[in-house]
Amino acid sequence: QVQLVESGGGLVQAGGSLRLTCAASGRTFSIYAMGWFRRAPGKEREFVAAISRSRGSTWYADFVKGRFTISRDNAKNTVYLEMNSLKPEDTAVYYCASASYPGNYKDDVTYPYWGQGTQVTVSS
Numbered sequence: 206q207v208q209l210v211e212s213g214g215g216l217v218q219a220g221g222s223l224r225l226t227c228a229a230s231g232r233t234f235s236i237y238a239m240g241w242f243r244r245a246p247g248k249e250r251e252f253v254a255a256i257s258r259s260r261g262s263t264w265y266a267d268f269v270k271g272r273f274t275i276s277r278d279n280a281k282n283t284v285y286l287e288m289n290s291l292k293p294e295d296t297a298v299y300y301c302a303s304a305s306y307p308g309n310y311k312d313d314v315t316y317p318y319w320g321q322g323t324q325v326t327v328s329s
Contacts, residue, residue, distance in 0.1 A: 207231045207318040209301045214323030217291055221327070225286040227301030227320060238304045239284040241275065242313055243297035243325075253299070254286060255310035264310055291327045298322040 213225040229236060240255035254275040255264045263275055274287040284301065302316035309315055 207233060207236060207303050207305075209303060209318055209320035211299065211301045211320045211323040214299060214325045216326045216328065219291060219293055219327055219329050221291050222287070222289045223291065223325060225288065225299055225301075225323060225325075227284045227286075229282040229284075229303060233282045235305050236282075236303045237307055238310050239277065240302045240304070240310055240316060241284075241286045241299055242302060243295075243299045244322075245294075245297040248297075250300070250313060252311045252313070256284060257310075266311075288325070291325075293327045293329045296325060296327050298324050 208230045210228050211225060213223060217223055236258050238255055238257045241253040242250050243253050244250040252266050253269055254273055256275045256277050272290045277284045300322045301320040303318045304315050305317055
């Protein structure tokens, strides 16, 4: 089992920045990659970004390219999501997830472990 705890969400004005943190514990040696997803009110959960544990390869949703950056600190079993130039449409609950096997890291079915989520609200 892997436990994930997100932090860093909050209320920010449009154009502002936030840094989300996801701390993993438990069987962290089994993690292949970690990802961030989000669910906006009334919408389906969607992929935001992912990073592989070993090489640090990254994947991003088109709507965050150039604005968000995912990074990792393997020594701390922590993944970060730096979010800049935030827009009101970025308002959502952001979830961290970990994958135990290689796969399509843009697909939420690849991730067996999920955090509880952290709310990000961007005001206009």
